[in-house]
Amino acid sequence: AQSVAQPEDQxxxxxxxPLTVKCTYSVSGNPYLFWxxxxxxxxLQFLLKYITGDNLVKGSYGFEAEFNKSQTSFHLKxxxxxxxxxxxxxxxxxxxxxxxxxxxxxxxxxLSVIA
Amino acid sequence: DxxxxxxxxxxxxxxxxxxxxxxxxxxxxxxxxxxxxxxxLGLRLIYFSYDVKMKEKGDIPEGYSVSREKKERFSLIxxxxxxxxxxxxxxxxxxxxxxxxxxxxxxxTRLTVL
Numbered sequence: 437a438q439s440v441a442q443p444e445d446q447x448x449x450x451x452x453x454p455l456t457v458k459c460t461y462s463v464s465g466n467p468y469l470f471w472x473x474x475x476x477x478x479x480l481q482f483l484l485k486y487i488t489g490d491n492l493v494k495g496s497y498g499f500e501a502e503f504n505k506s507q508t509s510f511h512l513k514x515x516x517x518x519x520x521x522x523x524x525x526x527x528x529x530x531x532x533x534x535x536x537x538x539x540x541x542x543x544x545x546x547l548s549v550i551a
Numbered sequence: 552d553x554x555x556x557x558x559x560x561x562x563x564x565x566x567x568x569x570x571x572x573x574x575x576x577x578x579x580x581x582x583x584x585x586x587x588x589x590x591x592l593g594l595r596l597i598y599f600s601y602d603v604k605m606k607e608k609g610d611i612p613e614g615y616s617v618s619r620e621k622k623e624r625f626s627l628i629x630x631x632x633x634x635x636x637x638x639x640x641x642x643x644x645x646x647x648x649x650x651x652x653x654x655x656x657x658x659x660t661r662l663t664v665l
Contacts, residue, residue, distance in 0.1 A: 487651045517567035543593035
């Protein structure tokens, strides 16, 4: 069965510095990978996804993620963090060729950007 | 834009009550999902549905049931609410047969069972 791990419960970064939120996955074959963000008292908002092709995926709000097959990772990145990026971030995976089966989510990483 | 709405943002119920959480989507999506979100546990899948009157158990279906009588509406039912069902409940939907697409989430219902 597929799974994702987000090894950090909390990430703190200074405003203007680059940020990375880590995600590793476990699936058989090439995965479909997703990142979502959740602001306080809100539902999840889609940021970006990797299906195939270019390993660097660009998404909303200046975020990007890099797919690394050898390390089974899909880390979320942003070159310059904003205070407004402070939120809860979730990585999710779906097995390939599985239609639109439910996503499997990680436990989330809370990002705090300090002014 | 896809819109997924949930009937209540906040709900307080008593132990033993029957609770209905409603979810409606307006984009004609075939797939609908119910998750619960708890700190340190992330999102866990309760039930999902690929079509009207169809339902599939997720990872934690115990204590819950669902109903999908119309394509746009997916209801989560707590037959007899218990305090360990205090949680944030998130509904999501996605289309079928349009490639690999993301799920679209509603704003969530924060349920407290006293």
